[in-house]
Each structure stands twice: as structure tokens, then as C-alpha cells.
Amino acid sequence: MNKKSLSIIIAMILVVVVGIVLLVLLKPQNAGQPFSSRPSGQTPPLQATSIPTVKVQGGNLDVKLQLGTLNPKRFSVKAGSQLTLTVISADVYTHVFKFVEPRLQNVFTSVDAGGRQTITFTVPSQKGEYVFYCDVPGHRGRGEEGVMVVE
Numbered sequence: 001m002n003k004k005s006l007s008i009i010i011a012m013i014l015v016v017v018v019g020i021v022l023l024v025l026l027k028p029q030n031a032g033q034p035f036s037s038r039p040s041g042q043t044p045p046l047q048a049t050s051i052p053t054v055k056v057q058g059g060n061l062d063v064k065l066q067l068g069t070l071n072p073k074r075f076s077v078k079a080g081s082q083l084t085l086t087v088i089s090a091d092v093y094t095h096v097f098k099f100v101e102p103r104l105q106n107v108f109t110s111v112d113a114g115g116r117q118t119i120t121f122t123v124p125s126q127k128g129e130y131v132f133y134c135d136v137p138g139h140r141g142r143g144e145e146g147v148m149v150v151e
């Protein structure tokens with residue numbers, strides 16, 4: 001095999017490799033990503049569109065925690081109202097209910113496996129979204145996270 005044909009073969013291999021790389025890089029766009037059909041500039045948060053919002057009735061709400069999830073993931077409540085949360089461990093693990101918001105740090109409870117605890121507090125008068133989660137290491141990352149919508 002002479003030098004010329006060797007360099008032709010190398011050039012062909014390069015073209016094929018570059019072609020494959022381009023295919024791999026471009027494929028996701030051609031296949032169409034889940035949100036590519038959404039008009040640009042309109043990107044509501046994922047939770048707002050895909051997770052139903054449970055409206056709190058009568059100032060009481062059960063929140064069930066279990067490894068990897070909690071229910072409801074999103075609830076709405078009136079600003080400044082009194083809310084009693086019944087936090088339930090729906091599996092064989094201890095869970096810890098907690099808000100991210102510094103002003104809600106007192107709204108906090110630990111529940112033993114299969115147990116329940118109630119917490120009553122005054123919902124903030126400031127409208128907005130307040131994230132709550134399970135504070136047991138590793139649980140929030142598995143999906144034990146939700147949003148209280150104050151409206």
C-alpha cells in the first residue's frame with residue numbers, strides 16, 4: 001500500500017467519523033424535544049404545567065411522604081389563613097417535613113415510619129410559591145419536594 005492510498009483511506013475514515021459525530025449532535029433537534037413545540041419566550045415552570053394543584057379546603061390538608069415522592073406535590077392556600085397540615089409517613093421510613101423559606105422554619109415536623117403529626121401555622125401574607133421538602137438526607141433529591149402556592 002503506497003502513501004497516497006493510505007492517506008485517502010485515512011481521509012475517508014475521517015469523513016465517516018465526522019459524519020457520525022454530526023449525526024449524533026444534530027439528532028436531538030431533529031427528533032424534536034418535548035418542549036420544542038412551545039412558542040419561544042413562553043416557558044412556564046415544569047411544575048406549573050404538569051402537576052395538578054390541590055386547593056386546600058377548610059384549612060386542613062394531609063401531606064403524605066414516602067421514599068421518593070410526596071403527595072400533594074403542589075397545593076394552594078389563601079394568604080394569611082390558618083393552615084393545619086397533617087404530615088404522614090406512608091412507608092417504613094422516618095420523614096421530616098420542612099419549608100425552604102426562612103420565615104417558615106418553625107413549620108417543621110418529623111414523622112416516624114407509618115406515623116402522623118399535625119402542624120398548625122399562619123400562611124404567609126405574601127403571595128408566592130413556597131417550596132417544602134423532606135429534610136432526611138437523600139430524600140429531597142429522590143423527589144420528596146413540593147410547592148405551597150399562596151394566593
Ligand SMILES: [Cu+2]
Nearest residue numbers: 095134136139
Ligand atoms: Cu423523606
